[in-house]
Amino acid sequence: MSKIPFLRIGPPAIPAFFWAVPLVVVLLAVPFICEALGQPFYLRVASRILIFALAASSLNLVLGFGGMVSLGHAAFVGIGSYVVAVLAWHLSNEVPVLTWPIVIEGTTNAALAWPAAIGASALAAFVVGAISLRTTGLYFIMITLAFAQMIYYYAVSLQQYGGDDGMKMRGRSVLPGLDLANRTTFYYLVLVALLLCIAFLFCLARSRFGLVIRGIRQNETRMRALGIEPYPYQLTCFTISGAMAGFAGVLMANLDTFVSPSDLSMARSDELVAMILLGGVGSLWGPPLGAAFYILAQLGLGNLTTHWPLAFGPALIIVVLFARRGLVGIFGERQR
Amino acid sequence: MSRPALEVEHLNKFFGALKATDDLSLTVEVGELHAIIGPNGAGKSTLISQLSGQLRPTSGHIRFFGEDLSRRSMACRVQRGIVRSFQITSLCREFSTLTNVALAVQARIGHSFHFFRNAEDDPLFTAPAQDALERVGLGHRAHVAAGHLAHGEQRQLELAIALAAKPRLLLLDEPMAGMGLDESMKVVELLLSLKGHYTIVLVEHDMDAVFALADRISVLVYGHCIASGAPERIREDPAVQDAYLGEDEADARSA
Numbered sequence: 001m002s003k004i005p006f007l008r009i010g011p012p013a014i015p016a017f018f019w020a021v022p023l024v025v026v027l028l029a030v031p032f033i034c035e036a037l038g039q040p041f042y043l044r045v046a047s048r049i050l051i052f053a054l055a056a057s058s059l060n061l062v063l064g065f066g067g068m069v070s071l072g073h074a075a076f077v078g079i080g081s082y083v084v085a086v087l088a089w090h091l092s093n094e095v096p097v098l099t100w101p102i103v104i105e106g107t108t109n110a111a112l113a114w115p116a117a118i119g120a121s122a123l124a125a126f127v128v129g130a131i132s133l134r135t136t137g138l139y140f141i142m143i144t145l146a147f148a149q150m151i152y153y154y155a156v157s158l159q160q161y162g163g164d165d166g167m168k169m170r171g172r173s174v175l176p177g178l179d180l181a182n183r184t185t186f187y188y189l190v191l192v193a194l195l196l197c198i199a200f201l202f203c204l205a206r207s208r209f210g211l212v213i214r215g216i217r218q219n220e221t222r223m224r225a226l227g228i229e230p231y232p233y234q235l236t237c238f239t240i241s242g243a244m245a246g247f248a249g250v251l252m253a254n255l256d257t258f259v260s261p262s263d264l265s266m267a268r269s270d271e272l273v274a275m276i277l278l279g280g281v282g283s284l285w286g287p288p289l290g291a292a293f294y295i296l297a298q299l300g301l302g303n304l305t306t307h308w309p310l311a312f313g314p315a316l317i318i319v320v321l322f323a324r325r326g327l328v329g330i331f332g333e334r335q336r
Numbered sequence: 337m338s339r340p341a342l343e344v345e346h347l348n349k350f351f352g353a354l355k356a357t358d359d360l361s362l363t364v365e366v367g368e369l370h371a372i373i374g375p376n377g378a379g380k381s382t383l384i385s386q387l388s389g390q391l392r393p394t395s396g397h398i399r400f401f402g403e404d405l406s407r408r409s410m411a412c413r414v415q416r417g418i419v420r421s422f423q424i425t426s427l428c429r430e431f432s433t434l435t436n437v438a439l440a441v442q443a444r445i446g447h448s449f450h451f452f453r454n455a456e457d458d459p460l461f462t463a464p465a466q467d468a469l470e471r472v473g474l475g476h477r478a479h480v481a482a483g484h485l486a487h488g489e490q491r492q493l494e495l496a497i498a499l500a501a502k503p504r505l506l507l508l509d510e511p512m513a514g515m516g517l518d519e520s521m522k523v524v525e526l527l528l529s530l531k532g533h534y535t536i537v538l539v540e541h542d543m544d545a546v547f548a549l550a551d552r553i554s555v556l557v558y559g560h561c562i563a564s565g566a567p568e569r570i571r572e573d574p575a576v577q578d579a580y581l582g583e584d585e586a587d588a589r590s591a
Contacts, residue, residue, distance in 0.1 A: 203451070203452050203453075203454070204451055204452075206454045206455060206456045207450055207451050207452055207453055207454065207455050208442055208448040208449075208450040208453070208455040209448055209449060209450055209451050210451075210455075211431075211435065211438075211439060211442065211448070211455055211456065212439070212442075212448045214428075214430075214431070215428045215431065215439055218428040218429060218430055218431070219426055219427065219428050219429070221390075221422075221426055222426045222427060222428060223439075223443075224390075224410045224411055224414075225388070225410065225414065225419070225420055225422070225426065226414060226439060226440050226443040226497070226501065227410075227411045227412075227413075227414030227415050227443045227444070227501070228411060228443050228448065229409065229411040233448065233449075236449065
């Protein structure tokens with residue numbers, strides 16, 4: 001399989017169609033399988049996996065491709081969720097979001113609320129990135145974490161929007177032409193969103209921008225010696241990643257019709273990092289695979305015991321120690 | 337006489353009390369191969385780092401075709417055409433040899449805010465990169481990951497990357513460091529073929545290579561330039577013999 005040159009994004013390579021095609025076929029069939037099993041709940045789990053796969057992929061863009069270890073990525077996911085929920089809250093309570101300088105009404109229209117949410121996440125990522133990227137290494141990790149904690153406590157303090165308890169939405173966003181309340185339709189929307197984002201990342205990784213970003217991770221001094229100042233590229237990468245995380249947040253809020261500060265907590269950020277480590281850092285399919293594995297493990301082990309992280313923690317350590325390239329490495333993705 | 341490519345005037349670099357560069361002045365003419373020699377710790381690499389912009393001088397000026405670049409960033413100087421190679425190999429080890437060079441081409445052509453088109457196989461970047469690889473004799477290794485190259489090959493790759501950046505001034509920091517005899521010979525041949533086409537500042541320990549290659553030589557001792565001139569003049573300069581060559585020859589005799 002390693003003979004197919006156009007599927008490589010350099011070592012670590014992405015797996016060939018060998019895995020991708022049957023995977024997509026199975027993903028397309030999931031609603032029918034759930035129907036046949038008479039278990040609609042599983043479709044919800046599948047949607048959740050895909051959304052987390054998207055969130056983990058967005059983090060992988062900065063962490064895996066760019067080598068920027070952000071420990072606060074859930075904040076950008078959470079901002080996306082909150083914007084959707086807050087706009088919906090204002091509509092149902094008939095209170096404008098803003099009265100000055102312009103009047104902004106609440107909305108559940110996806111064509112308005114979703115871009116707003118994604119834009120808000122991108123803006124937050126831009127601001128956080130602009131400051132954090134002036135540092136490197138451990139300091140960068142700590143600053144992203146500090147910003148995420150600030151945003152978390154800000155969400156907790158929003159009494160109007162449920163504070164610590166979060167808030168329930170009346171329903172999903174309204175997308176003209178699609179009935180998002182239908183769980184099968186929603187599942188397919190999420191699937192398409194994920195596949196588009198992965199296709200985008202695939203292109204990005206081999207584009208001029210992607211090569212620069214991956215080059216900066218490997219050797220910053222070398223890139224400077226080529227005349228490439230890393231900062232603007234890293235900041236752009238961080239902002240794109242934030243926008244993608246915001247999109248995951250939008251979908252998350254719509255799946256659960258509920259948001260709470262735990263959506264942007266440090267624990268959630270850690271989960272995203274764990275998914276990437278588990279699946280394979282810097283690979284295209286690693287984070288989705290890690291997300292699937294994580295959520296299924298959470299579900300399966302969580303049924304047995306509430307102390308399931310006790311089993312999961314050591315499993316993660318074993319993967320990090322013995323299978324550096326994660327599950328993707330185990331599943332036959334070959335290095336040149 | 338035309339304007340020199342590089343003018344270094346009264347350059348100083350202090351690390352605390354240590355004067356790594358001490359009131360150093362030298363000029364490099366367009367098209368010449370200017371070698372910089374000196375005993376260990378004479379501040380040769382420190383000088384290269386200041387010329388390339390990795391280190392800020394404490395005081396003094398670096399003029400490149402008349403433009404004062406002494407406070408400019410490394411990236412800015414590369415865009416002006418000052419390109420360096422590293423004494424300790426500095427590569428993107430996961431990328432292929434070809435991609436390492438293609439990145440230099442890409443950086444020269446303009447900004448890299450292009451997000452969609454596949455650049456990895458784009459002949460716009462890979463064709464000049466392949467040419468540069470052929471030039472240093474690495475053409476057959478284009479698709480090997482840079483980290484898997486032998487040490488000598490990595491040194492050659494450093495040169496290919498520098499060439500692909502189309503330098504107006506090439507700063508070579510010990511391009512033969514750690515190379516075997518055969519490989520060194522190849523690099524000397526390569527540098528001979530580059531001579532005249534590029535303006536080159538060469539830091540090198542191998543005296544045979546330096547005297548075979550250089551148009552002019554500057555001798556650094558304790559961060560200060562004690563002599564600058566044609567190879568024959570440097571060989572005969574008593575101060576240089578005293579500070580450097582004599583010591584070297586004495587070593588050679590005793591060995």
